[in-house]
Amino acid sequence: MTSIERGRRSGVSPEDPLVKGLARAWGLQRPWAQLIFKLGTGTTAVLSALVVVLICVFLTVFAWPAIRFNGWNILTGTIWNIGNQYGSGSITHNGYSAEPGAQFGGLVFIFGTLATATVAMIAAVPLAFLVSVALVYRVPARIRPLANALVELMAGVPSVVYGLWGMVVLVPWIGTKLAPAATAHLGFLPIFHGDAGSGNGLLAASTIIALMVIPIMVATIRDVINAQATSVYEASMALGSTSWQAVTRAVLPSVRNGMIAAIMVAFGRALGETMAVLMVCGAAINTYPQNIFQSVNTLAAVIVSQLESALTDSSGMAQRSLAELAVVLFAITVVLNMLARGILRGADRSQEAQ
Amino acid sequence: MRKSLITAVAMGLVLATASTAFAATRMLETGSTLLYPLVNLWVATYQKEHRNVQITTQGTGSGTGISEAIAGVAQIGASDAYMSNGQMKQHRMLNIPLAISAQQINYNIPGLNNVHLNLSGPVLAGIYSGRITYWNDNAIKALNRAYASRLPHKVIIPIHRSDGSGDTFIFSQYLSFSTPSWKNGPAYGTTISWPTVQTAVGANGNPGMLQTCKATPYSIAYIGVSFLNETNKAGLGYARLKNRAGRFVLPTTQTVNAAAATLVSRTPRDERISLVFAPGANSYPIINYEYAIVNPKQANPATAKELREFLNWAIDGNGGQKPYYLDQVHFRPLPASIVKLSRSQIASIS
Numbered sequence A: 001m002t003s004i005e006r007g008r009r010s011g012v013s014p015e016d017p018l019v020k021g022l023a024r025a026w027g028l029q030r031p032w033a034q035l036i037f038k039l040g041t042g043t044t045a046v047l048s049a050l051v052v053v054l055i056c057v058f059l060t061v062f063a064w065p066a067i068r069f070n071g072w073n074i075l076t077g078t079i080w081n082i083g084n085q086y087g088s089g090s091i092t093h094n095g096y097s098a099e100p101g102a103q104f105g106g107l108v109f110i111f112g113t114l115a116t117a118t119v120a121m122i123a124a125v126p127l128a129f130l131v132s133v134a135l136v137y138r139v140p141a142r143i144r145p146l147a148n149a150l151v152e153l154m155a156g157v158p159s160v161v162y163g164l165w166g167m168v169v170l171v172p173w174i175g176t177k178l179a180p181a182a183t184a185h186l187g188f189l190p191i192f193h194g195d196a197g198s199g200n201g202l203l204a205a206s207t208i209i210a211l212m213v214i215p216i217m218v219a220t221i222r223d224v225i226n227a228q229a230t231s232v233y234e235a236s237m238a239l240g241s242t243s244w245q246a247v248t249r250a251v252l253p254s255v256r257n258g259m260i261a262a263i264m265v266a267f268g269r270a271l272g273e274t275m276a277v278l279m280v281c282g283a284a285i286n287t288y289p290q291n292i293f294q295s296v297n298t299l300a301a302v303i304v305s306q307l308e309s310a311l312t313d314s315s316g317m318a319q320r321s322l323a324e325l326a327v328v329l330f331a332i333t334v335v336l337n338m339l340a341r342g343i344l345r346g347a348d349r350s351q352e353a354q
Numbered sequence B: 001m002r003k004s005l006i007t008a009v010a011m012g013l014v015l016a017t018a019s020t021a022f023a024a025t026r027m028l029e030t031g032s033t034l035l036y037p038l039v040n041l042w043v044a045t046y047q048k049e050h051r052n053v054q055i056t057t058q059g060t061g062s063g064t065g066i067s068e069a070i071a072g073v074a075q076i077g078a079s080d081a082y083m084s085n086g087q088m089k090q091h092r093m094l095n096i097p098l099a100i101s102a103q104q105i106n107y108n109i110p111g112l113n114n115v116h117l118n119l120s121g122p123v124l125a126g127i128y129s130g131r132i133t134y135w136n137d138n139a140i141k142a143l144n145r146a147y148a149s150r151l152p153h154k155v156i157i158p159i160h161r162s163d164g165s166g167d168t169f170i171f172s173q174y175l176s177f178s179t180p181s182w183k184n185g186p187a188y189g190t191t192i193s194w195p196t197v198q199t200a201v202g203a204n205g206n207p208g209m210l211q212t213c214k215a216t217p218y219s220i221a222y223i224g225v226s227f228l229n230e231t232n233k234a235g236l237g238y239a240r241l242k243n244r245a246g247r248f249v250l251p252t253t254q255t256v257n258a259a260a261a262t263l264v265s266r267t268p269r270d271e272r273i274s275l276v277f278a279p280g281a282n283s284y285p286i287i288n289y290e291y292a293i294v295n296p297k298q299a300n301p302a303t304a305k306e307l308r309e310f311l312n313w314a315i316d317g318n319g320g321q322k323p324y325y326l327d328q329v330h331f332r333p334l335p336a337s338i339v340k341l342s343r344s345q346i347a348s349i350s
Helices: A003-010 A017-025 A031-070 A107-138 A142-157 A159-185 A200-226 A230-238 A245-252 A256-272 A277-281 A297-309 A319-354 B002-021 B036-048 B062-071 B085-090 B121-128 B138-143 B145-150 B166-178 B180-184 B205-215 B227-232 B254-264 B301-314 B322-328 B336-347
Strands: A091-093 A096-098 B024-033 B053-059 B075-080 B094-108 B157-161 B201-203 B218-223 B239-243 B287-294
Touching: A003 A159, A003 A277, A091 B218, A091 B322, A096 A107, A107 A142, A107 A256, A107 A319, A142 A200, A142 B085, A159 A200, A159 A277, A200 A230, A200 A256, A200 A277, A230 A245, A230 B053, A230 B075, A245 A256, A256 A297, A256 A319, A277 A297, A297 A319, A297 B053, A297 B062, A319 B157, B024 B036, B024 B062, B024 B301, B036 B301, B036 B322, B053 B301, B062 B138, B062 B287, B094 B166, B094 B205, B094 B227, B094 B254, B094 B301, B094 B336, B121 B138, B121 B157, B121 B180, B138 B145, B145 B336, B157 B166, B157 B205, B166 B287, B201 B205, B205 B218, B205 B227, B205 B336, B218 B227, B218 B301, B254 B287
Parallel strands: B024 B053, B024 B075, B157 B201, B157 B218
Antiparallel strands: A091 A096, B075 B287, B094 B218, B094 B287
């Protein structure tokens, strides 16, 4: 039985007497009400899709001069330079000009976006799964509502609060304690090799992102476990497995689809998180981190931090190149979303085959 | 009940008409976060004496200030940097100096924060481009014979602004004017393409620079002088900088005034000039005019009149230039000849 079938079984049918009663009470069975309802839902459905398309079209149109000017350099170049605003002359490429010395390479930011999100997910996924398991099976029923509320509260904390905490507590701790110790004693590992830096960087940004996405994942995974795996866990325990075996061998496989969905939502959030990341990432420019402690920069963070000076670019190419970075971020999110859908569909099919 | 409601509505209507009858002229000032505290002090006093104008202030950044002044959203765009020739060609705006500011080079070297190290443009350029990586580098030792043995063998962490900033503008001008390789490389601007330095950190705004420098031992940062109280409270050291004459000077009233004095005579009629790396034995090398970016053609004569009046008050010795305002943010007043130039620019607002 797939999750969808299970949903259909427990779902509400239009023949349900309760639904029929409600519809009658609201006058929804009258033809004009039906029409208004159809039109209303239809319009909003189309509108919500249209908004996404329009944003994409607007961004692409606005970024078009930059797309022509930069060519593939936006994806492959590592140097970001809005050009000498106070110099003389200008440079022209494919019919579009920018200030002298300008080049807009976005690879550093694309790398930083994927790296911070990936490291964050590596830490957050197992934690979120374990927290969900604990909330469902381990936390005593008496304090469960409180524990759930606390986790949900984590999701409600504004991201800039995480950023501020990261800036005044986490970053100094990494910079003065963790990074010097790790580079000194574990320097033989590539991720700890090299200069310790200041604490602002990949690890700080990923930690903050992980803290922000864990509650999002926990909310989904916990509900999936509650809905699908309570009996599986009990059955597994009844067959004599340890609770670790029950969780890893029985619960985990049965909530796999829910996990993947939760991971994708969280990954999308991780890619786009802006302010908190900007506050702790070290805003690297023209450089990649040599280890996990050094400065990085993400697409979202660089758009915010460079916008101010891009406004003073008289050629306008800096603003348009930032818009092109937004298009790239948009494209990354769409591609990952499609990948996730593909995985889910594949998983559904393989389950059906069993 | 109903009667009192009607009375309330009627009174509201009367009040609304009354306030339109004595309509206040509304003006928006937006831009530089360095100027923001000063403008706030000004506006608070000014509005007490001029009840007919209502000035709103915002600290949004110099780039936003310039672009909103061009767009006509703001009447005053505050900027730490004058507009470039390219921008002026597209939009002829007035660049009116309001005060003189300076910048200090701060560092956080445990044990040495109570002394003023000597630093020069080429050494700073070396640090920010990754050629000088340790505090006990020979180039730094050579400038600081007295502390040579106390300079630690620690990696320098150079902090720069990640947002567009007038502070980046004047700091990179100091490096450009003193170091040919910097001039031909990153050059200067409100944001520049920083050379690759593995330990470099970008920080957001002057508060971010201060926080990062405070929290990071062996770091170095450039911070606007209006944060002098905060950097001193944080226990950071600040450097004596090498000026064009080859002498090392601290940012004081005398050295900032000396630098301004050598350049005011060269200030052109449109007042767009860099005051960085001024000649003179006693000149502090990183100072600048803080600008009001104003469209000479305002939406209506009433706004133009109030704008002229406010700007004239702001640059007046008995108005906005009083030590009461400027001392709070460590700015210096404009010299008399600059006030004269500014007045003639202000007079052209219509």
